[in-house]
Amino acid sequence: MTAPILELDNVTQIFRVHNRPMAAVDGVSLTVNEGETVCLVGESGCGKTTMGKIACGLRQPTYGRVLFRGQDIWKMDKKAWTEYRQAVQIIHQDPYASLNPVQTVSQILSAPLQRHGLVKNRAQMRDRIYELLLTVDLTPVEDFYDKFPHQLSGGQRQRLSVARALTVNPSFIVADESVSMVDVSIRVSLLRMLGNLRDRLGVAFLFITHDLAIAKYFAWQGRIGVMYVGRMVEMGSTPQVVNHPEHPYTRALLSAVPEADPELTRHKERVSLRSQDIPSLFNLPIGCAFHPRCPLFVEGTCDRVEPALLPVEDGHTVACHVATGQVVARERAA
Amino acid sequence: MPVSNGKSSWPELANDVVLSVRDLSVDYQARRGLVKAARNVSFDLHRGESIALVGESGCGKTTLGLALVRLLVKQATIRNGQMLYQRGEKKMDVVELGQEELRQYRWAECAMVFQGAQNAFNPVLRIRDQMYDTVKAHQDSSKEEVRKRGMDLLRMVQLEPQRVIDAYPHELSGGMRQRVLIAMSLLLNPQILILDEPTTALDVITQRTIIEVLRRLKEELGFAMIFITHDLSVAAELADRVATMYAGRIIELGPVNEIFYRPAHPYSAGLIHAVPTVTGAYEELTSIEGSPPDLIDPPPGCKFHPRCGFATEVCRVDEPEGYGVGANHQAACHHWQTVRATLTEQRSQQRAERGLA
Ligand SMILES: Nc1ncnc2c1ncn2[C@@H]1O[C@H](COP(=O)(O)OP(=O)(O)OP(=O)(O)O)[C@@H](O)[C@H]1O
Ligand SMILES: Nc1ncnc2c1ncn2[C@@H]1O[C@H](COP(=O)(O)OP(=O)(O)OP(=O)(O)O)[C@@H](O)[C@H]1O
Ligand code: SF4
Ligand SMILES: [Mg+2]
Ligand SMILES: [Mg+2]
Numbered sequence: 001m002t003a004p005i006l007e008l009d010n011v012t013q014i015f016r017v018h019n020r021p022m023a024a025v026d027g028v029s030l031t032v033n034e035g036e037t038v039c040l041v042g043e044s045g046c047g048k049t050t051m052g053k054i055a056c057g058l059r060q061p062t063y064g065r066v067l068f069r070g071q072d073i074w075k076m077d078k079k080a081w082t083e084y085r086q087a088v089q090i091i092h093q094d095p096y097a098s099l100n101p102v103q104t105v106s107q108i109l110s111a112p113l114q115r116h117g118l119v120k121n122r123a124q125m126r127d128r129i130y131e132l133l134l135t136v137d138l139t140p141v142e143d144f145y146d147k148f149p150h151q152l153s154g155g156q157r158q159r160l161s162v163a164r165a166l167t168v169n170p171s172f173i174v175a176d177e178s179v180s181m182v183d184v185s186i187r188v189s190l191l192r193m194l195g196n197l198r199d200r201l202g203v204a205f206l207f208i209t210h211d212l213a214i215a216k217y218f219a220w221q222g223r224i225g226v227m228y229v230g231r232m233v234e235m236g237s238t239p240q241v242v243n244h245p246e247h248p249y250t251r252a253l254l255s256a257v258p259e260a261d262p263e264l265t266r267h268k269e270r271v272s273l274r275s276q277d278i279p280s281l282f283n284l285p286i287g288c289a290f291h292p293r294c295p296l297f298v299e300g301t302c303d304r305v306e307p308a309l310l311p312v313e314d315g316h317t318v319a320c321h322v323a324t325g326q327v328v329a330r331e332r333a334a
Numbered sequence: 335m336p337v338s339n340g341k342s343s344w345p346e347l348a349n350d351v352v353l354s355v356r357d358l359s360v361d362y363q364a365r366r367g368l369v370k371a372a373r374n375v376s377f378d379l380h381r382g383e384s385i386a387l388v389g390e391s392g393c394g395k396t397t398l399g400l401a402l403v404r405l406l407v408k409q410a411t412i413r414n415g416q417m418l419y420q421r422g423e424k425k426m427d428v429v430e431l432g433q434e435e436l437r438q439y440r441w442a443e444c445a446m447v448f449q450g451a452q453n454a455f456n457p458v459l460r461i462r463d464q465m466y467d468t469v470k471a472h473q474d475s476s477k478e479e480v481r482k483r484g485m486d487l488l489r490m491v492q493l494e495p496q497r498v499i500d501a502y503p504h505e506l507s508g509g510m511r512q513r514v515l516i517a518m519s520l521l522l523n524p525q526i527l528i529l530d531e532p533t534t535a536l537d538v539i540t541q542r543t544i545i546e547v548l549r550r551l552k553e554e555l556g557f558a559m560i561f562i563t564h565d566l567s568v569a570a571e572l573a574d575r576v577a578t579m580y581a582g583r584i585i586e587l588g589p590v591n592e593i594f595y596r597p598a599h600p601y602s603a604g605l606i607h608a609v610p611t612v613t614g615a616y617e618e619l620t621s622i623e624g625s626p627p628d629l630i631d632p633p634p635g636c637k638f639h640p641r642c643g644f645a646t647e648v649c650r651v652d653e654p655e656g657y658g659v660g661a662n663h664q665a666a667c668h669h670w671q672t673v674r675a676t677l678t679e680q681r682s683q684q685r686a687e688r689g690l691a
Binding site: 043044153154155183184185186187188189191192210212213214216217220242252253254256257258259260261262263264265266268270273276277278 | 509538
């Protein structure tokens, strides 16, 4: 199963805010294969959610193409588009906002089943809803069937969002910060449930999170992409990115993370940055957007030329002049 | 009434204890009944130490923090308990303080940085004026004196004093505002600083700055710190001791390494084993099934028993008291010996496998 299910080909998303343009996503390419898990990580505002919305067709990018099983989604006929929208589902960042508060759990799940003609009669409908609630561990099912979203806990609401995404048997799910809002004790079982969908049903995931430890845990068999101010700065298999990061930004991020292990976290090596300020998307630094903060910065190159994503090893690409050996840093940071 | 005037009821406190919380209970009056948000909480805070208060959403962390500075909402009542505070000759039971004494106690003895407060600045006041208003409410100081102290503190929290002191809140990022708040809380040189979720909702690099700032400030100024967090990794990094709360009680309290490497309560252990590390190889995590109890009508016995894999009949009937399970380490679990033996074994095996020794 190595055929791509979804490809973002050099996509750019321009927003106009107070009539000033800014690129929330700037020339990013990303391929997700059938059954594969790709994680997007990066700080708040770097464009993760925008990427997710582009991937599931909720936003048409300003430039670039989005291909679903090889077909440009914005040139699809009605039939292909319907198929695509059914195959690709998003679980939104904010489960409160995306669930209709006046519908019960069973109503929330029956609407898409009906709309897509996936059940023939009431009995089938009931069976399918039971099955979905079982899949996401909202059990005993009878207790949840007639509840409203506000009667569910945060973790249960997340499960309901997942169940709703599953109504249409998707083959690709965009999960946007799906476990970030829930407590640690519940997080693991949610992640495990999502992992089961992937392993049992072969669902591919674009898993968006700002939590690197969660990314590592969920996507250990997959890949991680690191974004910085709308650009992809590093992409590779999860062990490559997490254990052998090459981009100085990825290194800084990983080294900044506190660890839930006192000895480990107190003896961890930290990368220090030259500046704490995240640049404004309206006024990005010329050249490498990370250069004003970068400990490896080389004057004359990094502040003039934007680095391309180049391979450093098999399946591992980095956008950094120094990491890819284009120039040599005067003093290698410790 | 304060017991500052040498009343006989003042118990023996070790010299280095700055605050002794004893049997503190707080509840909220809600429509459905009484929410028992803190129940018989007891602990001593020592001079210069940091205690992390951890636990899941709704377990009573903020309630306890607010009780310590007596800023609970009006639906809340302190049912029973004492909060014995001492600084040199100054001794008082914070539970008994009147409004005027409380005003002196807050900020000057014990300051608090509230949950989400970086978004609650007065938008029309420059930082220097917010600082001046804070100090003015407590003592006579000239604008110049406040400005000078403010600049010193801003430097200590790694902000550019010249730029920040004259800025309006909206000109600063969330992480900068959080550091301004920390600086402001220290204006009156309190002996205790309470921080409610100081790093939550901040990006990792900003979070790192806050952690370093707090560590350095504590070393330089020597205050004691209670910080509330649901993030165990922040506790692992900053705490001398960790207190785990569950359903309104502190169910385990001990030195940070004891709690992380030799936990004696299944809930603390569960929390720790549910969090992955970034460094090192892949590790399996364990989940805690079920959800926290209703605080209006909690289950009998140990409040954790419905979710606990170690529970037996006694757990369903008797609520466990804190057992001494090690040096300075207490855990409220009937089966702590079994729990520890089982889990410590598992954990050290896992750590060894991952090359963490
Ligand atoms: N509809 C919109 N109109 C204008 N600007 C937008 C819009 N949606 C997003 N943005 C901006 O685009 C940038 C990227 O936003 P996005 O939501 O993709 O970031 P993110 O990485 O998901 O952040 P977070 O971690 O905070 O969720 C931000 O600066 C955001 O303010
Ligand atoms: N004003 C109130 N009236 C009634 N119940 C309240 C009130 N404030 C808090 N509670 C309840 O008291 C309990 C403890 O709340 P508290 O805010 O102390 O929890 P917390 O541990 O700080 O949670 P979080 O991690 O979500 O901040 C919760 O069950 C909460 O619903
Ligand atoms: S007392 Fe019993 S139920 Fe409670 S944590 Fe210990 S073993 Fe589990
Ligand atoms: Mg987002
Ligand atoms: Mg709280």
